Amino acid sequence: MKAAIDWKAFPKIELHEHLDGSLRIDTILELAKKDGVRLPTAERKELEFLLSPLESDLVTYLKAFAVTTAVMQNAEALKRVAFEMVEDWYADGVVYGEVRFAPELHTQKGLSRSAAVEAVLDGLSEGRRRYPVETGLILCTMRHLEPSLETAVLVNQYRNDGVLAFDIAGAEEGFPPSLHRAAYEYCAKHSLSTTCHAGEVTGPDYIREALEACGSLRIGHGTQLIQEWGASRVPPGTGSLTGLVRDRQIPLELCLSSNVQTRACRSLAEHPFPEFLKAGLAVTLNTDNRLMSATSLSRELQLAQETWNLPAESLRRVEQNALAAAFCPPDVKSRIRAKHFS
C-alpha cells in the first residue's frame, strides 16, 4: 500500500483566491457584532450553510459575497481579514499566496479605494512578519461595474508595495473581457501584469478575448476551453485556441470545487483538469473561495490526486507551474524554489 501523502506538508502555491470569499465564519460574526452589521442569521451553523452552498450557479454563488463584503467596510476589518488569510495559508502549508479583491466593493461606508488597498497590504505585511509565507495582492474590478480603469491605475500606484496585477471578476455572462480593454491597455502601457476571469462558465470566446483583445498573461479558470475539444475530448492542435494556450504556456488558474459548485462542471470526475495536464497546458490548482467552497488548497490537491489517481510527482509539477506563473519578482520566486522545490 502506498503511503498517504501529507497534503499539509506538501509545499503549495495559491494563485487564485478571493479575499471576500475566504473569511472565517467566526470573524464574520465578530466583525458584524463589533460594527453593527445585520447578517441574515447570527447562528453560526446557519450562516455557514448559507455561505457555503453545496451546489449553486455562478450568479447565486456570488450573492454570498454581499454578506462577506458587508463586514469588510473599514480598514481595521480589511486588515484583520488579510492577516488571517496569511495565518490560514500557513496552517495549510501554502508557501506563496496571491489574494485578490475589488477595492470598489469596500467603499459603502466612506472608505476610499486607496485606503482599502492599504489596509489589505498592511494585513498581508503583518502576516508575512509573523509567518514564513510570501504574499502578493491582485486588484480586481467587478466586470459589470464601471471603474476598471481606476482599478488599473491603483495597481500602478501600489506596484512597489505588494500589488502585483490586475484582474476582472464577477458574473461573466454578457460582460466579455473586451469591455475592459481600456484598463488592460493601460496595464500593458505601464508594464503591469494581468489576469482575467474567463471561460469559467462562458465558452472559449471569452478566453480568446482575454488573450487577444486584452493581452492577459494568465486566465482565471479557463475551464470551458474544453468546449473546443468537442465530444471526443481530443485536444486540437496548433492554430486552435487550445494550441495557443499550450504553445504560449498561458497559465490556467483552475479551481475544482468551485467549478463543481457553480455547475461550471457537472461533476468533479468530468472536470477537464487531468486532460489539460496531459495535453501539456500550464495548469495550476487553486481554491477560488475557501469559505464558499468549504475547502483548502490541501483539499483541492488531495481531491485531484484521489479522483484521477495521480502520482504525487504530477502535483508537485503543478505546484512548480504555479510558482513559475506567479506574479512576484524573480528573487522571491528563486527564494521559494530553493527553499521548497529543490
Ligand SMILES: [Zn+2]
Ligand atoms: Zn475567481
